[in-house]
Amino acid sequence: MSYQPPSRTRFYRDKRNGKFMGICAGIADYAGFDVTLVRITMIAAIFLSSGSILPVYFIAGMVAPDRPRELDATNADEKEFWQSVRxxxxxxxxxxxxxxxxxxxxxxDVESYVTTENRTLAREIEQLR
Structure with missing residues (x-):
């Protein structure tokens, strides 16, 4: 079996930044939203659905893999780039x-400037000799 590197375009649970199971933090990271906004939306969804969304949350918590540590060492630009890819x-x-x-x-343009003969400069160099 060969090693498969972690995918930056896949959904992962983010238990290090999460409060409970890391689903909201994973959704926030995947979609590029603020985690507080995702948590508020989740609470509103629980109340609006009379709790029927909770089994989906727990199933996602059991099925979704944990976020690999290799994906943590990214700067803000790289994180924004991968969110735009998703x-x-x-x-x-x-x-x-x-x-x-x-x-x-x-x-x-640089190649053209460097390779083009600069006649004024060549003339000045010839005058110096």
Whole structure:
């Protein structure tokens, strides 16, 4: 059996940041919402559904895997990037493509500047000899 690295686009229970089973903290991390907002929404859902959502919560708590520690060492930009991937993979891919095109264009400009003969500079160097 080969080692499968943890997926950044999968839902995990976040027990380290959670209060009870880590489901709300996992939803907040997965969707990019504030965990307090998710907890308030969960409490409202419990009251509005007369508690019928509680079995779903407990089943999710038993079925969802714990968040791997390898995913904890991310900075805010990286965390925001992976949340945008989960929200809209196609849009994120398009944004990455546009960034790479811009980098390629800028590299082309630098290459053009470096490889183009600068006649004024060449003339000044020749005058110095």
């Amino acid at each position: 929200r809209s993979p196609a849009r994120t891919a398009r944004d990455i493509r546009l960034r790479l095109k811009d980098i390629d264009r800028r590299l082309g």
